[in-house]
Structure formats: C-alpha cells, structure tokens
Amino acid sequence: MGGVARNPRDEALATGTLAGLPNAHFIDGAWVAPSAGRMMDSVDPGNGKVFARFASGDAADIDKAVASARKAFAGEWRRMVPAGRGRILAQAAALLRAQAERFAVAETLDSGKRLLEARGDVAGAARAFEYYAGACDKMQGDSIPLGPDYLAYTTLEPVGVAAQIVPWNYPISTLARGVAPALAVGNCVVAKPAEQTPMTALMLAELLHAAGLPAGVFNVVTGTGKDAGAPLVAHPDINHITFTGSVATGQSVMRAAAANVTRLVLELGGKSPLVVLDDADLDAAVDGVLGGIYENAGQICSAASRLIVDRRVHAAMLERLVARVAKMRLGHGLGDADMGPLISPEQRNRVAGFVDRARARGVSVACGGHAAADPETGLGWFYEPTILDALKPDDEAVTEEIFGPVLAVQIADDADHAVALANFTRYALVAGVYTSDFARAHRLAAAIDAGQVYINEYFAGGIETPFGGNRHSGFGREKGLEALRSYAKLKSVAARIG
C-alpha cells in the first residue's frame, strides 16, 4: 500500500491488527511502562490470534495512578469553572465521533463483537460525553427555608478519586457511562479495563487529554483483576468505586470497599425476562427477543435471556424464532455476519456446559446447541444461537446467567403467572414487556422487580434513562441525571443570621 492511508477496517482485514495501538499504562497524562516490565497478549476472539500486547499492571502501577489522580484533584481541575469542564467533555465527544471507526475496529478486534455493534457502542460513548458535558454547570443545590433568622443551602461537591472497574463485554460504552458523569462533577478517575479488552480505554485516555483534560485527571492501568483490579479497589486514597462485572467479583469488591468505607456502585449480572402476553405484536416481540439475546452473542448483562411467553402464543412465537435463527450467519466481527464469537474458549465451554447439561436432563433444544467456527476460516470461539424450550422455573438454565447466545423459554398461563416467573430468579436488572394493552403493560412494569423496564421495544432508551439493578444485580444507578449523584457529595450548610 506504500504510504497510502487505509481505513481502519481494511487495515485490520489486511493485517489482522491496527498499527499504533497503545501498549503502556496512561498515568499523569503520559504513557508509562509497567513497573514490573510484564506484558500480556490481546487475542482476537474471531480467530484466536494475538493481535497486540499490553501492560500487565500491579499494585505499584496502581499507586502511581492513584497518586497522580489525587494530585490532579487538588490542582487546575478543581479550580476550573464548571462550564470549562463541559467544554472539554463536549470536545471529547466530537473527537470520539471523528475517530469513531478506529475505536470501533479496535473494539471488534479486542472483544470479537460485530463492527456494526462496535460502531453503535462508540456512538453511545460519544453521546455519554455529550450528555454529561451539558450537566457540568447544572450541579445545583437547594435553598432550605428555616425562617428569617437562618440561611440554609446545599452544595454538591465531587467525591475525589473515582475508580472504574470495567468488564469485557461492553468496554468503551461501560467506561464512558462511568467516566463522563464522574468528570462532569469534577472528580478524577483511575480506570482498570478488563484484561481481555484493554485497548479502547487506553485510546480514550489519549483522546480525553487531546480534548484538553489536565494531566492526571483520567488514568488507565491495564492488567488482571487480581494484580491490578484488587489493589485499586482496596486503595485507601480511592473515594468511590464503580464496579461492573460478575456477582462473585462484585462481592469481593464490596468487601474491599468496606475496609476503607469507600462509596460503591455495583452493576452485576442479570437473567432478565422478556414477557410476551397473548395480545402482543408477535413480529415486534420476535425482533425484541432476537436483538435482546443474540446481540454480542448474548454476552450482555441486560440480555433478554429468558422469554416468558403466554401459553396461547407460545407455539407461534417459537416457530417464528426458530425460522429467524435458522437464517443467522456466524462470522468474524469485521465481516457482515449476524453474530460474532464468544470472548474466550473458557466462556464457550461454560456456555456449552449449560446446554449439554440441559440436553442430558431432557430439555427440548429447539435450535442450535453446538460449538461452531467462522465458516470462512474454521477459526474462532463461536457458539450457535440456541433456544431451550419449556423450562421449569428452577432449571439452572433459568436461574443462572449463561452469558452466551442461549435463550431460555418459559411458558406462562396468564399475566400474573408471567410476573411470578419473571421475579423468580435472584437477579433483577431489566425486563421487557410486550402487549398491546397499555394498562397491562404498566401494571406489569410496576409488578416486575427490575431497575429498568422496556415496553414493546427491548433496550428502548439511551444515556438519558437511568440503569442499574436490584438484589443480586447490584445497586446504585448509572446513566441519566441520576448517575451524577453517585459522584457527588451533598453538603448542607445552615447559618444563624438573625
């Protein structure tokens, strides 16, 4: 190609990677080599090949990053007028849009997800910066009426240094939805992306500084949960933790936070129900189910992993779903397939284990149910889109998060039964309801325990709509204006003036 600039997708298709990907931590506004000199491989799940190396961080790197964030919190960032923070976040959104394709291709290489979806994630991340850019100068308190002899008011202050622990399934969008409100309130951040998908967090750090963020305000340390994540959440100079990941790790993060009484938002797993009542528009419901469970090969905390369908429309729904699934093509994320790979061989084995055990129990496997490969190369960690039919409420395919392209179908006798089934698992992240009766829709929205309910369009809403879970799905809310509260300390001041 002799010096001719290629677009990022063509470059990745031709070379299997992108030139110039970051391979160090980003601390105090600069690239910093790992203290112990150790590196890790980044693997493309679509073909199992190493496409980049990155720094394997440890407690010494975390100490540096937290110290840099603490210093920055006391500096220029703290003195900047709120509208100045807003201008930087707006500029970050603009730069992210300008570089969107490179970010999306890096995300596809790292996570395996389809480029179409990665583009959507990057656009969503840009929206997060744009949305919270407008919030910086609107963090207003209240005045409190105590009568003529007193003046009382509240102020909202940044909490200080906020840690972000990010999972591998939505790397850039999960990070952006945490970092943008944290910065909008005036905090500094240390982020630890998942070891499977570190690239876009590092690229974002560089971009934020190009947008004008002072050095040290946003730092990224890459590496494993054990070596880099654990020392970050246990660090006494961290004032807030946003953890997105599995329940078991969330519980250990909560224990670490307890030692320092650190504020905490936990975004954990889910086993979210999509309820289809007998009067639903079945075509819309089929679209909702397919997008809800097969996007990102089902590796979505808020996946529609359970279809709870009224007995009267069960056969019709299943027939339509199976017909649509039969047409789905698997393939590398950079191609034009309908579904990409799973993140790792371990994850694929885990998914296969659930399906194999279900089959052995005599569960009906309506379609799919086997490991697969990219039909073009024979490589990659794919699994067929799968439907398990007519499951009992206590079946492990219903109660456990599979985190793969496996839909668990449950049959309900009526709307009340559907609610009882929906609320039966220990998770309560999101839920979907499909019905043409709006009164019923809102009665179900009230009766189902979930942080977010989608009516007649699964995943309806965006950065504006608060998101988070109840029970084992965690606590605290991200997105929307609600997210700003996590990153602010409210102070009330009362003065005698008369």
Ligand code: NAD
């Ligand atoms: P995970 O818990 O294994 O890892 C998540 C992150 O935590 C990674 O960055 C990892 O390195 C880090 N980590 C691991 N051990 C740690 C420790 N002891 N201390 C601090 N950090 C540590 O989860 P995963 O397998 O990467 O992600 C899948 C899980 O995440 C699923 O259960 C999914 O439902 C959940 N998830 C939830 C949401 C949500 O918003 N609720 C979003 C995405 C994913």
